[in-house]
Amino acid sequence: MISTERELHALSPRATPRWAQIARRLARATRAAWRLRELRHLTRPEQSIEEIVDAVFTFSGGFFVPLQIKSEVVAFLRMVEQARPKAVIEIGTARGGTLFLLSRVAAPDATIISVDLPGGPWGGGYSYARVPFYRAFRWASQKFHFVRADSHQIRSLDRVRKLLPDGQCDLCLIDGDHSYEGAKQDFAMYGSLVRSAGLVAFHDIVKHATRYRAGVDRLWAELKLAHRHVELVEDWGQGSCGIGVVIRD
Numbered sequence: 001m002i003s004t005e006r007e008l009h010a011l012s013p014r015a016t017p018r019w020a021q022i023a024r025r026l027a028r029a030t031r032a033a034w035r036l037r038e039l040r041h042l043t044r045p046e047q048s049i050e051e052i053v054d055a056v057f058t059f060s061g062g063f064f065v066p067l068q069i070k071s072e073v074v075a076f077l078r079m080v081e082q083a084r085p086k087a088v089i090e091i092g093t094a095r096g097g098t099l100f101l102l103s104r105v106a107a108p109d110a111t112i113i114s115v116d117l118p119g120g121p122w123g124g125g126y127s128y129a130r131v132p133f134y135r136a137f138r139w140a141s142q143k144f145h146f147v148r149a150d151s152h153q154i155r156s157l158d159r160v161r162k163l164l165p166d167g168q169c170d171l172c173l174i175d176g177d178h179s180y181e182g183a184k185q186d187f188a189m190y191g192s193l194v195r196s197a198g199l200v201a202f203h204d205i206v207k208h209a210t211r212y213r214a215g216v217d218r219l220w221a222e223l224k225l226a227h228r229h230v231e232l233v234e235d236w237g238q239g240s241c242g243i244g245v246v247i248r249d
């Protein structure tokens with residue numbers, strides 16, 4: 001219960017002055033930068049996938065927290081590790097959690113491309129200030145690229161294609177625009193870059209609680225009829241999340 005005017009003020013989005021928000025963000029980023037080595041040193045097979053996932057979930061107050069269910073992302077990473085992809089596209093990076101995790105199970109010389117729309121729905125993208133943090137994850141011989149743009153623009157697709165060493169990739173994770181039409185368009189555009197036997201993964205194949213108005217579950221229901229696939233879902237009644245993986249013919 002709110003009992004004082006001060007408590008009421010604290011709940012208002014305008015309560016914290018801009019300078020204080022910036023100072024807080026700077027302090028968080030400094031703390032994260034200071035501890036980054038703890039994450040960089042996590043490698044396979046020295047650490048288990050569970051240990052690596054736990055570490056990124058809890059790192060520096062959730063600085064890179066993945067927007068995932070742990071058991072699902074662990075199962076997904078196991079599958080990806082078997083494929084050891086050399087070229088990866090991630091549509092929807094947000095705080096960088098899955099980007100970090102993918103870098104741990106991809107090939108040591110993989111090219112990994114993040115496509116994310118600044119201020120985009122379902123996570124808000126990331127600012128330029130975060131790019132050096134994301135770059136700091138990678139192994140010396142991995143290449144990271146950041147396309148901060150709408151995945152649906154043909155220009156974004158062209159940029160991604162040019163960044164791929166041979167114009168194709170082994171894995172594409174679609175976790176950006178969660179509408180039926182948006183995810184379908186991502187599949188049509190970026191799925192076409194995935195080589196035969198490569199993987200196209202979708203996050204949020206579980207029907208969302210109605211207030212979120214996502215449509216990946218509807219798209220998934222269609223795709224699973226037409227493609228070889230794997231479903232990694234903790235509980236079909238959980239109201240969001242779930243990972244579906246299409247294996248390209």
Ligand SMILES: C[S@@+](CC[C@H](N)C(=O)[O-])C[C@H]1O[C@@H](n2cnc3c(N)ncnc32)[C@H](O)[C@@H]1O
Pocket residue numbers: 065066067068091092093094095096097098099115116117118119120121122123124125126149150151152175176177178182
């Ligand atoms: C749910 S978050 C991604 C979470 C991340 N994969 C993880 O698990 O940690 C979704 C991201 O997609 C981005 N996004 C939404 N629509 C997009 C679009 N049309 N193009 C590119 N990115 C988009 C948002 O900016 C947001 O950062």
